[in-house]
Amino acid sequence: MSIDRVSAAYSARAQHYVAAVGKIEHVDERDREFVRAWARQIQGQILDVGCGPGQWTAYLSAQGAEVQGIDPVAAFIERAEADYPAARYRQGCAEDLAVPDHALGGILAWFSLIHTDPDDIAGIFAEFARALQPGGTVLIGFFAGPSGSVFDHAITAAYYWTPDAWAELLERAGFVVRESWTRTEVDARPCGAIVAEMSAVPSDQVR
Numbered sequence: 001m002s003i004d005r006v007s008a009a010y011s012a013r014a015q016h017y018v019a020a021v022g023k024i025e026h027v028d029e030r031d032r033e034f035v036r037a038w039a040r041q042i043q044g045q046i047l048d049v050g051c052g053p054g055q056w057t058a059y060l061s062a063q064g065a066e067v068q069g070i071d072p073v074a075a076f077i078e079r080a081e082a083d084y085p086a087a088r089y090r091q092g093c094a095e096d097l098a099v100p101d102h103a104l105g106g107i108l109a110w111f112s113l114i115h116t117d118p119d120d121i122a123g124i125f126a127e128f129a130r131a132l133q134p135g136g137t138v139l140i141g142f143f144a145g146p147s148g149s150v151f152d153h154a155i156t157a158a159y160y161w162t163p164d165a166w167a168e169l170l171e172r173a174g175f176v177v178r179e180s181w182t183r184t185e186v187d188a189r190p191c192g193a194i195v196a197e198m199s200a201v202p203s204d205q206v207r
Helices: 003-012 014-021 029-040 055-062 074-083 118-131 163-172
Strands: 046-049 067-071 088-091 104-110 132-143 175-183 191-198
Touching: 003 014, 003 074, 014 074, 029 055, 029 104, 029 132, 029 191, 046 055, 055 067, 055 074, 055 088, 055 104, 067 074, 074 088, 104 118, 118 132, 118 163, 132 163, 163 175, 163 191
Parallel strands: 046 067, 046 104, 067 088, 104 132
Antiparallel strands: 132 191, 175 191
């Protein structure tokens, strides 16, 4: 699914999204603690990719992290800047982070790749590898299920993933997987997360 189509879908329902899930208070405390613990280990700047209305960027900034949020949806960036003026935001996308090579210590993609066509993920991971310093890490949140299968997300169609499928693509891009988990609960769609570290070996030399 193209960035333009996803952005249009979120733009049309931006206010509904914020009201339903767009506040840090909507996040399970276990997830807040997991992301917070990851961020505390980062040396350097974190880029919150697909930051939406800015709740995670603001949360991590308040925890003392050097973090900036980017999102392709202009309405989300406007809302983030209005609601969280102490944090930093700009319009941008996972496919082109618009940062120098090896400039980042960490990349957070918390459920922000769920609408990306699986065939396009490898290109995004190559961009992440370019932007991260050696030893930097990426944290991805996702919905857990048969990899590549589509489900009816409230905004627009999305994809399930397994940790193994993410791991395979990340390792091809030069990452080493450090941690992953999935969780299933009553009345909630199964979810998961994976953390991977950028190898000290340039990705174009990884085989």
